[in-house]
Amino acid sequence: MANLIKEHSLKDLKTGEVAEIIGFKDEEVPVKLYEMGFTPGTKLLVKNKAPFGGPICVSIVSNKSVLALRRSEADQILINKK
């Protein structure tokens, strides 16, 4: 049960994993996240994670555009692993 309740954020994904955005941890995330296309329902592929807690590079599955964000921002994005 514990596993089902635990929320996964984009930060927890490994390189190569695909997930769908289901929501955000709180409302204080930068609006730019939404503007850049991190909206609920969007499917993402984790392309690369910079070492030692650096930014994460993701590709949006539908149009293959590539975006990068810091882990602190990625941690705000709740996801469902695919």
Add this chain to the structure above:
Amino acid sequence: MSQYKIALIGNPNVGKTSLFNKLTNLRQKVGNYPGVTVEKREGNIERNGNKFSITDLPGTYSIYPSSLDEEVVLKVLGDPSNKLYPDLAVVIGEPSNLKRSILLYLQVRDLGVPAIFVINMKDEIESKGLSIDLKKLESFLQTKIYLTNARTSEGLDELVEAFTKPTNLYSPKFVVPNDYLTAVANIKENFNLDSDYVAWQYLSQKTIPFLDEEQQVHLNKIKSELNIIPKRLQVKETLDRNKLLEEELQNIISYNFKEKETFTDKIDRTLIHPIFGYVIFLGILLLIFQAVYAWSAPLMTMVEDLFGWIDETAISLIPAGPINDIITGAVIPGIEGVVVFVPQIAILFLFISIMEETGYMSRVVFLMDRWLKPFGLSGKSVVPLVSGAACAIPAVMSARNIENDKERLLTILVTPFMTCSARLPIYIVLISLVIPDETFLGLSYQAIALFIMYLLGVVGALGSAVILNLIIKSKHKSFLIMEMPTYKLPDWKNVILNVWEKTLGFLVNAGKIIFAISIILWVLGTFGPGEQFNNAEEIVTANNPKMEEADLENEIASYKLEHSYLGKLGTFIEPVVEPLGYDWKMGIGLISSFAAREVFVGTMSTVYSLGEVDVEDNQEKNTLLDRMKSEINRNTGEPAYNLASGVSLLLFYAFAMQCMSTIAIVKKETNSWKWTLIQTGFMTGLAYVVAFIAYQILK
């Protein structure tokens, strides 16, 4: 003939600047928007009997600003009384990210700005495996859509023709969310507005830049009464619009990717690899270093030779006298001091432009962000910091790419700590004076000392960033969410234009100050009060009757300098520099170094009466070194350049802000005397304290 005002708007990386360059045929003016340092590009063209004034607005993802650049877009488009308010807004998108561009287009149109939509890079529609139902998209956007390819000029004529056509009627797509119906109605009534979306802007923007103070107070009162949190409204709007676009575009755009992995994906596997990515970046850095140092050397020699020739010609052409003196002694060397930096600056910006045009710069930011964030800097600070090791002037200019105002300011403030090429000659002279020419485990002490000086630059920059990070407050929250554009071959027109503009900007702006300062220094060093200065020749000749002519000339020059205004100044500040272990002669060197550090060596050789010294010529350098070694500090009775005073001097040069051109460029880029003076004071104060401590411990 009327003039049409056209504004180009679009997300970053859609080829907007290329399109602007093509449309204006490179005939453009670069200035600043009133009150901010954001660069404004404008071009005037005449086509088909009409005049157009085209403005390239800063790239933005929406009308909700997250950087200084983006605020300009709201200022221009939100306020019909703004001088730049366009007759037509051209919203530009590119095939891969149409949804994002359409979101911006709809915001612009909902504001009531007449707009058309352009899909640039039209060749990528097919090559990326996209199909777009243009008819359906046109009816959804309520405008004709223009397809262009800025690189090949395809579609540009049709686009220019569209500038004079009336735009289609547009019925707003924006629907006021139920929760905010009363609030919007309230604003419409209070501010006499017709449009729902404009009223919504009053609520959803943090500030409305074009309201006067009274209106602002009124608005804030209403907002707090209604419990409005602007950001919530922005999020609501963006999510609603995204949802709408998701549904609508489903039947309009379809993606049929031919390959699983794109070209960009393949390259990225190496370029942002956790190990190879850093190795390659390091390699590119070394290449840039090498280029700025080595490739520029022959060009700089050419500049020097050219000016040497001009100077000689001027000496022979203009009759001897004060006019000749001022032109050949101050004006020409002053101009030379500016032009000699041009090769380094041009080469550096060539590399930076290429890195930006190809899309590699975003990868560097991605790799470096983690390492600079703890210092309050951003991944984007890499470029200025690295460039600073060549010359702080172009480095400070390159900080423009940093969106967050605080990170940009911090970067500008700490970049001049990096060891620039002008410090090198001083380091070489001083190190060979005070550090023993011996080896330790095969490493020369002098080489280690030089390496430590470079390290000190990095430590100074990052260390002061930590301190300033605690002081400076940001208007915008720091975050990093960025696009990693697909790799492309650079558009050479953009590269060349960029290099040209940056170099010219330096020549004009920094040039004015360097020029003025070198004239002032020359005047101070050439004129002096009283008998001793005016009769220097007779006095020196009388005191040294047996001296050879060349030596005598140098001795006279030295005597004159001592009694010139500059010499008086050196004596005057002696009490200030004495605790650091310097005498008045070194004081003169320090004062003249505030124009530019490289002046130090020249001033020292004048003070020690050696005529012109070329540090790269070993014999001449050794003469200067011998003379400096035997120099006795008249205050202490000890050698003027011993370990204590030498280390103190090295540390002073490592930290002090001694470059007029950097001060000038920092003023231009920050648009603030406050920060410019804080930086100069901070750096020079730190230099003084560190040099003082070092001297007092070592003496």
